[in-house]
Amino acid sequence: MQLLITPLAALDLEEIGDYIAQDNPIRAASFLAELRAHCEKICRNPEGYRRRPELSDGLRSCAHGNYVIFFESAAEQVTIVRVLQGSRDIPEVLKPS
Numbered sequence: 720m721q722l723l724i725t726p727l728a729a730l731d732l733e734e735i736g737d738y739i740a741q742d743n744p745i746r747a748a749s750f751l752a753e754l755r756a757h758c759e760k761i762c763r764n765p766e767g768y769r770r771r772p773e774l775s776d777g778l779r780s781c782a783h784g785n786y787v788i789f790f791e792s793a794a795e796q797v798t799i800v801r802v803l804q805g806s807r808d809i810p811e812v813l814k815p816s
Contacts, residue, residue, distance in 0.1 A: 720762045720792075724799045731802040735786065750784075757783045758790075758799050765792035774813050789813070 724732075732751060740747035761768065761781055771778040771789070781788045782805065789801045803812060 720765070721796045722758055722762050722799070723796055724758070725801075728799045728801050735802065735804075754783055754786065754788070754802060757781065757788060758797075761788065761790055761799075762797045765790065765797050774810060778813075 732754060735754070736747045736751045738747075739750055765779065768779045768781045768790075771780050774789075777791045778800065779790055779792065781790070785805050787803050787805050787809070788799060789803065791798045791800060801813065803809060
């Protein structure tokens with residue numbers, strides 16, 4: 720299964736890394752590697768994760784530490800939509816513009 724990270728999710732990852740790097744650049748790099756590895760893990764069994772119909776049809780999520788990975792899956796592709804800090808107002812952030 721192919722993994723696709725949307726530009727918005729890539730920006731989320733960059734911002735997460737920048738935030739953590741303010742205090743610990745080494746941990747920032749390792750944490751981003753963990754998040755990316757978790758995204759790869761999602762590809763192996765996307766249907767095994769929680770559905771989030773209250774946020775969007777077809778959306779699923781998976782927690783990683785204090786962050787939540789939001790994704791959609793199709794027959795041959797998993798699309799990482801956003802990676803957000805869990806304490807954010809998730810419905811507001813994911814609301815269509």
